[in-house]
Amino acid sequence: MSEQGILIVVSGFSGAGKGTLIKAMLEKYHNYALSISATTRMPREGEKDGREYFFVSREKFEQMIEEEQLIEHARYVNNYYGTPRQYVFQQMADGRDVILEIEIQGALKIKERFPEALLLFVTPPSADELKRRLVGRGTETMEVIRQRLHRAAEEAEGITSYDYILINDKLEDCVEAMHQLIQAQHRRVSGNLDFIEQMKSELSAV
Amino acid sequence: MSEQGILIVVSGFSGAGKGTLIKAMLEKYHNYALSISATTRMPREGEKDGREYFFVSREKFEQMIEEEQLIEHARYVNNYYGTPRQYVFQQMADGRDVILEIEIQGALKIKERFPEALLLFVTPPSADELKRRLVGRGTETMEVIRQRLHRAAEEAEGITSYDYILINDKLEDCVEAMHQLIQAQHRRVSGNLDFIEQMKSELSAV
Numbered sequence: 001m002s003e004q005g006i007l008i009v010v011s012g013f014s015g016a017g018k019g020t021l022i023k024a025m026l027e028k029y030h031n032y033a034l035s036i037s038a039t040t041r042m043p044r045e046g047e048k049d050g051r052e053y054f055f056v057s058r059e060k061f062e063q064m065i066e067e068e069q070l071i072e073h074a075r076y077v078n079n080y081y082g083t084p085r086q087y088v089f090q091q092m093a094d095g096r097d098v099i100l101e102i103e104i105q106g107a108l109k110i111k112e113r114f115p116e117a118l119l120l121f122v123t124p125p126s127a128d129e130l131k132r133r134l135v136g137r138g139t140e141t142m143e144v145i146r147q148r149l150h151r152a153a154e155e156a157e158g159i160t161s162y163d164y165i166l167i168n169d170k171l172e173d174c175v176e177a178m179h180q181l182i183q184a185q186h187r188r189v190s191g192n193l194d195f196i197e198q199m200k201s202e203l204s205a206v
Numbered sequence: 207m208s209e210q211g212i213l214i215v216v217s218g219f220s221g222a223g224k225g226t227l228i229k230a231m232l233e234k235y236h237n238y239a240l241s242i243s244a245t246t247r248m249p250r251e252g253e254k255d256g257r258e259y260f261f262v263s264r265e266k267f268e269q270m271i272e273e274e275q276l277i278e279h280a281r282y283v284n285n286y287y288g289t290p291r292q293y294v295f296q297q298m299a300d301g302r303d304v305i306l307e308i309e310i311q312g313a314l315k316i317k318e319r320f321p322e323a324l325l326l327f328v329t330p331p332s333a334d335e336l337k338r339r340l341v342g343r344g345t346e347t348m349e350v351i352r353q354r355l356h357r358a359a360e361e362a363e364g365i366t367s368y369d370y371i372l373i374n375d376k377l378e379d380c381v382e383a384m385h386q387l388i389q390a391q392h393r394r395v396s397g398n399l400d401f402i403e404q405m406k407s408e409l410s411a412v
Binding site: 121123126127128130131149152153156157159160162163164165166177180181183184187188189190192193195196198199200202203204 | 327329332333334336337355358359362363365366368369370371372383386387389390393394395396398399401402404405406408409410
C-alpha cells in the first residue's frame with residue numbers, strides 16, 4: 001500500500017459534529033495529522049494562535065499567497081482562510097494522512113490540485129435531526145434559526161462535489177467509518193502505481 | 207446509506223488466492239451473494255453445474271446473448287463466459303452486494319455499464335511471492351512455469367483499470383480489507399443521491 005500520506009478534506013453541515021468527530025479520530029488513531037488554517041479574522045474568546053487557527057494580518061496573508069505558501073485559500077465575509085503548505089507536505093512525506101477541515105470553496109480547490117485527495121461530507125442522519133441541532137435548546141430567536149437553516153440548505157447544494165458522505169449518528173461508529181474510508185483510499189490503484197510498475201517489471205524479467 | 211446492493215468485480219493474478227478469499231468472505235459476512243457465470247466450456251472433474259458454473263451449450267449461450275440475459279460476456283480460448291442478469295439484479299434489489307469473479311474483459315464491460323461497480327484486483331504481496339506460488343512445488347516443467355509467468359505479466363497490464371488493489375498476504379486481513387472497501391462504496395455520494403435530495407428539500411421547506 002502507498003506509503004505517502006493522503007489529504008483528507010472534511011466538510012459538513014454546521015451542527016453535524018465535525019469538530020468532535022475529528023478530535024475523536026485523532027485521539028483514537030495516531031497516524032493522522034490535523035492541518036491548522038491561517039486566517040485574517042480576529043480570534044474569538046478562548047481561541048489560541050496555532051491551535052484553532054494561525055491568526056495573521058491581511059498583509060501577512062497576502063504575502064503568503066504571493067509566496068505560494070498556501071495550498072488553497074478562500075475568502076468568507078471579508079476574511080481570508082487558507083491552508084499552509086509546509087506542514088501538510090511535511091506530514092504527508094512522513095507518511096501521515098493530513099486532515100483539513102475546510103469549506104466547499106477550499107475543498108474544490110484541493111480536489112483540483114490533488115485529485116487523489118479524499119473529500120468527506122459529514123451529515124446528521126436526517127434533516128429533522130439537523131433542524132433539532134440547529135434550533136438548539138429553545139434559546140435562539142426565530143431569525144437566528146432561520147439563518148442557520150438557510151445556511152444548511154446552501155451547504156447541502158455542495159454535497160455532490162464530495163466523494164463520500166459520513167452520517168454522524170453514533171460518534172464511535174462514525175469515527176470507525178471515517179478511519180475505514182481513509183484506509184480504503186490507500187488501496188486505490190492510482191495511489192499504488194509504483195507497486196504495480198515494480199510487479200510488472202519483475203514479472204516480465206523472466 | 208444506500209439500500210440497493212452494489213456490484214463488486216473481483217479479478218486478480220492466478221495464484222493470488224481469489225477463490226479462497228471470496229469463500230472466506232461469504233462465510234464470514236452474510237450480506238454478500240456470489241454470481242455464478244454461465245460458460246460453454248466443458249465441466250472439469252469435480253465441477254458441478256450451478257456451483258462452479260452454469261454449463262450450457264453454445265446454442266443456448268448465443269440465445270442468452272440474443273435475449274439480453276447476460277450483463278456481460280466474453281470469449282476466451284474458443285469458449286464463452288458470461289454473467290446471467292436475473293440473479294444479479296434480484297440480489298441487488300434485495301439489498302445484497304453481488305460479487306462477480308471475472309476477468310478483465312468482463313470487468314471493463316461491467317464498469318462501462320455500471321459505473322458505480324467496485325473493481326478490485328487481488329495480488330500477492332510481491333512478484334517474488336507470486337512467482338513462488340506459480341512455480342509451485344517444483345513439480346512443474348520449465349515450459350509450464352514460463353507460461354504462467356507470461357500470463358501473470360499480461361494480467362498485470364490490466365491492473366490500472368481497477369479501482370483498488372487488495373494485497374492478499376494474510377487471508378483474514380484481506381477479508382477485512384475487502385469488506386471495508388465494499389462498505390466504503392456504500393457511502394459514496396453518487397450512491398446516496400436520494401438521501402441528499404431529501405435532505406435538501408426538507409431543509410428548504412422552512
